[in-house]
Amino acid sequence: MTDAARLLDGPRGPKPTRRLSRRNIILYGTLSVMALYYALPLYVMVVTSLKGMPEIRMGNIFAPPVEITFEPWVKAWSEACTGINCDGLSRGFWNSVQILVPSVILSIAVASVNGYALSKWRFPGSEVFFTILMIGVFIPYQVMIYPIVILLRELGLYGSLWGLVLVHTIFGMPLLTLLFRNYFTSVPDELFKAARVDGAGFWGIYFRIMLPMALPILVVAMILQVTGIWNDFLFGVIYTKPEIYPMTVQLNNIVNSVQGVKEYNVNMAATLLTGLVPLTIYFISGKLFVRGIAAGAVKG
């Protein structure tokens, strides 16, 4: 406790803050506008997907639905026509899952081993290898589309699901390797040396020491790959056949189908359904993602 008599006149204690200062108004104003800008389209989509067609024709796209109906969602999922079939997005969803799961697992597995070997084992030529890989980050992928068509045809994988998995794995490799290399470089060398003295080999150190420490960066890599591969349209269109088109391609086919009336509510529902997977991933792992990025940034 301060003895009031010993203090002189004038300021004392914490400096007062003004809530409605000019700085705060500008700051919160800008933030609100930005938030609105991003949230509004999502709002319109959700609202529209819950309306019936008559209600949509009548009016205001911002108005909340008078009569909530889930019919557009059901139709988008299982009835909408996508070119040849009329079984909705469900087929595309399962196709995407079948493409996604092996691509994510394979690309992360290979890239993490690459990053580990490049950061800790520095074999002769590792610098060259890394440089080549890094050039890969900067080559526009459009350049490689046709050569890969030929490559896949020669391998007999063109138009198959595994062909697309291979393409996703290869295209994810440079960035993911860089990510893992930087992360593993931040793991102290002494830890690696201690494990070698303890008799662990290349794989022993990878599985027992490095991987368990790499959880944050594994989450980052997973999010990058899941969203990237799920949202991919171009490779899906080019390297697969209609029966195994991923969900994004099917969404495009639904939305752009020219027959009949445009069913905005079904289109909105289909779009939301397609975006649901990355969205869920973000919600579940958002915190981990930020932590992982931060860990990589600070340590790398």
Added chain:
Amino acid sequence: MHSVSIRSLDLHFGAVKVLQNLDLDIHDGEFLVLLGSSGCGKSTLLNCIAGLLDVTDGQIFIKDRNVTWMEPSERGIGMVFQSYALYPQMTVEGNLSFGLKNARMPRAEIDERVARAARILQIEPLLKRKPGALSGGQRQRVAIGRALVRDVDVFLFDEPLSNLDAKLRADLRVEIKRLHQKLSNTMIYVTHDQVEAMTLADRIAIMKGGQIMQLATPAEIYNRPGNKYVADFIGSPSMNFLEGDLSDGHFTTGGENLDITGYPFEGPATGAATLGVRPEHVATGHDLQGLPIQAEVAVELVEPMGSDTLVWTTFAGQSFRFRMDGQAEVRERDTIRIGIDPAKASFFDKASELRL
């Protein structure tokens, strides 16, 4: 028998020659300290012995086995690092047993060895904890335990106490010394701290620029440094150096002609030379009696350090420091009589800087 022998060892990082033609023999059960300033190649040498670095040339023997091409785990060495290097996701028990599991030792024996090491290092209550929940001292004990369980011939320490605060460092230093007495393994210990080196070592190897400047017992290194670098490096505050000329039992420096009878010359006693005198070997008061070198000097600066006092002055035209009792009453601008015993001093050749 030699526990570790290093023959003509070279280690280059590209164009940088870190170790050159280095020879070193370490006796069985010896506590050898590699001492030198940062960047002189101590860790590099230790990593070569451990097998963590491929040597450029030369050979390494451990217990008379040529281990030059062997994996670290095959060499019978255990290593303790400055940063502790504990596996963060494993418990203390997991850390201790990791090496044994890799060697496919039966479960029962692993448990027994872990229990024994934990008992010796008094970390039994910590076995179920993760390294993150340990203090620095406890972590370093676990790191020592990791070498202990493997029953190795040679312990390698790379600045194991550098990350600890002063008090803990002193405690753990004593513990390491006790451990060496109890186990009597060969220990090679890298440090840049001369107090650690002096207190722990059976012999000290002082390194500079990838070469061993002197390999001797702590007493020998302190009393009879083999060259000027070692003389300067060991001792705090460091030795005074006076430049001058030697001729028939006298040393001429800064206009003074000093009588140096009693100095045990090993080399030629003539020519340009440097006289080295430790601040604590300068006598004052009653101790002056019978010393051939004596002089009156003016006190320029006094640094009281509690247990003793460091006095700065000028002698023979050169800056000179000496140590007095902590209770001594000296003030700036006093005049004081000092004396030097030539038997406790060191002479170095001016050109080669080797001991004369």
